[in-house]
Amino acid sequence: MPIAFKQVSYEYSPGTPFAYGALNGVDVEITEGKVTAIIGATGSGKSTLIQHLNALLLPSKGEVEVLDRTIVAGVKPKQLKSLRQNVGLVFQFPEYQLFEETILKDIIFGPINFGVEPQEAELRSLHALNVVGLDESYAEKSPLDLSGGQKRRVAIAGILAIDPYVLVLDEPTAGLDPQGSKSMMNLFMTMNRKYGKTVLIVTHDMEHVLTYCDEVIVVDKGKVILKSDVRSFFKDESLLVELNICPPKVVDMRRQLQKAGMKLPDDIFDIESLAMAIAKEVNGHE
Template sequence: MSIAFRGVAHTYNSGTPFSYAALKNVDLTLEEGKITAIIGETGSGKSTLVQHLNALLLPTQGELEVCGKRISAKEKPKNLKELRKNVGLVFQFPEYQLFEESVEKDIAFGPKNFGASSEEASAIAKRILPYVGLGEEYLQRSPFELSGGQKRRVAIAGILAMDPNVLVLDEPTAGLDPQGAREMMELFVRMNREFHKTVLLVTHDMEHVLRYCDDVVVVKDGSICTHQSVTDFFKDPSILKELRITPPAVIRLREALNARGFSLADDLLSIEALAAAVASEVKGHE
């Protein structure tokens, strides 16, 4: 089941001198079963957009449909508990999601809230924690004593424990070292490929977008600028330059080689393909 925004707008502090239109007439359909990157400059409206998906924010205009639930600016939503079970949102700052006295209780909170017994919820916490790269020795530790990267892992574990159909991840690898970021992205790919989760990823990391994602949505000034497959999006790096976002290394190398006289196709998106094309072009000029 796809996710559909229809004419969605959101204005913060509406009717006050501090009124700010964060989203403007958004029409967007996101396909089920894909990993979709949502990118854009800071303040473009990315986080506002994804917080509508489990009704943390409500549209001030228009409507959206998520997991069969319709949310409209014209009526107050009801029975949001099932929606929030089906759509798991990991915030940009993990501290917003951590509040229990131990890691185990934090991860178990969601399952208990949705009907699991204390024993069942604890068992889920123990089973989920290794998925995010933490051992059982962390279960009884206070989440507030952990490093930033460990807090992020616990916050993600708390969402995975609820087994949502849709994972919404706002800068999920921030604060992680390169190996930890790679492991986390591979976990999300596994959730998508093996467990058929729809994954929405808010990120500034174009390497992750190129390597792991299927589609790209660009948000600019509260509107959807473009929605393309990753392959089509990276054929033309001009939009990244416009957004002041650094392209992936392979794209930068391709453009640098073309600037020096090569004629490399714009669909070369891996270092292996790029190396083969360079070798072929060099050989052709021998």
């Protein structure tokens, strides 16, 4: 079941002086079962792009294929609920969408809306609460009493409890401390590796792209200008310069050492193998 954009354009406020084309002919296919990073400058159209995935925005031109559905420009789709159940979208700063008196009630809100039986929904919600790293003692607390990072976990649990097939996240680590963002990214890895979900993450953090993602999509001025697997993306130095992207620290260090004359292989992507390679090179000289 593919997720594909075919010549998709989207215009905000069409026909007014405020009309603004956010997407201009996007053509891309998202690989299933992988973690895909969507990167691009602010205002390049990343958020607009992902909102097409569960039909919150409908294309002005072109068509979007999501799982078993095809959304064609100009045709009003019906039964969006089933689509939204299959594609879980977590907005930026999702902690602002909490509204119930207790955390459990808030998490259960999604599954109940999608018609899951109350008992099953409660089981799922408690499970989701565990998955995001909060124990059951939180279930009866008010979501408004939590810290910012915990609130975000609860909000994400609210989407996980729906048990979507595809998980889409808009800058899930924005504003979190390094420890918090690391465990957040690990959570999405678990969702992918253990539960087999297709994960899409909008991010600005190249370290995250390198460490956690399989593929990368670059959005620029409302177009997808590149789709590549993460490793060959970071290997291509001239491409990164052209796109004005600062490479992750490991890649950068390897490159500087190479420039200084050290012979290192190009496919080093983590600190351990870099250390090994340097050790090997240094020992070889002695």
